[in-house]
Amino acid sequence: MNKKITGIRGMSDLLPDETPLWQFVEGVLRRIAAGYGYREFRVPVVERSELFKRSIGEVTDIVEKEMYTFEDRNGESLTLRPEGTAGIVRAAIENGLLHNQKQKLWYTGPMFRYEKPQKGRYRQFHQFDVEVFGYDGPDIDAELILMTARMWQELGIKDVELQLNSLGTPASRTAYRDRLVEYFAAHRDSLDDENRDRLHRNPLRLLDSKLPEMQPLIAAAPQLTDSLDTVSAEHFAGLQELLTAAGVVFSLNPRLVRGLDYYTRTVFEWVTDKLGAQGAVCAGGRYDGLVEQLGGRPTPAIGWAMGLERLIEMVKLAETPVPAGNPDVYLVAVGEAAGRQALLLAEDLRTALPQYGIEVNAGGGSFKSQFKRADKSGARLAVILGADELANEQAGLKNLRHETEQQTVAWQDLIAAIDGELTTD
């Protein structure tokens, strides 16, 4: 035997036993997004490296040490997308979707970050994202959050909590940044090397530090909310009012700053304590300056992203019932002639009853072994074809989930009999 080739670290295979759960979750998200009037957008997983540097920010961890960046055969620097927003903004500008238009969009797919794998954190992971362009008021901020709340409800997820903050405009954010640098610089001695480094590179991130000895310092730091400009403050108040009216419970977290540079004004996170150290299940916010920064006209924008792996874990914990994806009918056919006939019969059944899944036994086997497979397939009904049935142009019909007596049905009556049995079931 040759040496095994293994998969890539942090990139997992999704086995057939797990895909029904994924399909269920993705289906709920798609349906709800479409129901709110959002349309799907699909863009490539590879973009020019420059795109992410300019949008996410040069000094963020993502850009500095987590990107899968490589040169293609032309010597161009390309990067596997570490997040989705940048590519969507690029493509929306490039295709004219933002030219005197508003857009409500969603998309889903794999993202790539070179991190050390951990619970809820992988090198290839999947997101479901929503992005909105051209809406300035807090009503759309509220709608985005209401949409996520509905998603939790339909997925059966309970242990999540909404945290809100406002980062203000770029100008008020810069003003706050300066105050913060001043404050922490005065306490320089109590910072470790890493945080001292951050002080100049990305001071807002200091507020996120989990170091226990940092906590008193952070608690006493100037609050971003106090530096907020009036327009942002009004917007933020408007959002809170709408959420309260809609019955959405939230808490204000003045230290919620987000790790990507492009966020402005509203930011929010749905967090949980059920997933180990990775608490954010869904996060997002406004990025009013990004479109312009990437070469488009000034356009207000807001979006959020859900981590599907984390979402799936939450759905598992909630034990939400998931449709199994079994066939409804399993054709048992013993003998070569019966096997041939079963294949044809099954095609007729599929044409007449497209709403049902119909699996035909393949690979032969005794009645006993074929019934075992029928049971394992999860089918509710077995259609039986042996030499006797073949000779009489009949089939046996057995309900595998109830103790009812097996029927014998003529081929021309089979469609009606199966339909009857499955609908009364």
Next chain:
RNA sequence: GUGGGUGUAGCUCAGCUGGUAGAGCCCUGGAUUGUGAUUCCAGUCGUCGCGGGUUCGAGUCCCGUCUCCCACCCCA
């Protein structure tokens, strides 16, 4: 990148102080000459993560390396 744990059959795991591997599940066949999910019987499945070292002898001890898990960091 740093730290802790881990790796034995397809899966879940046992294997005491070194003497060339075992259980349950799964799968296959049978008990029942054409009927599953229960029961009973039988059978298949392993370069013991990989490489090196110590030893007469290594799944077991030592070193290296990789995987997976968890935490730091960071984030969805």
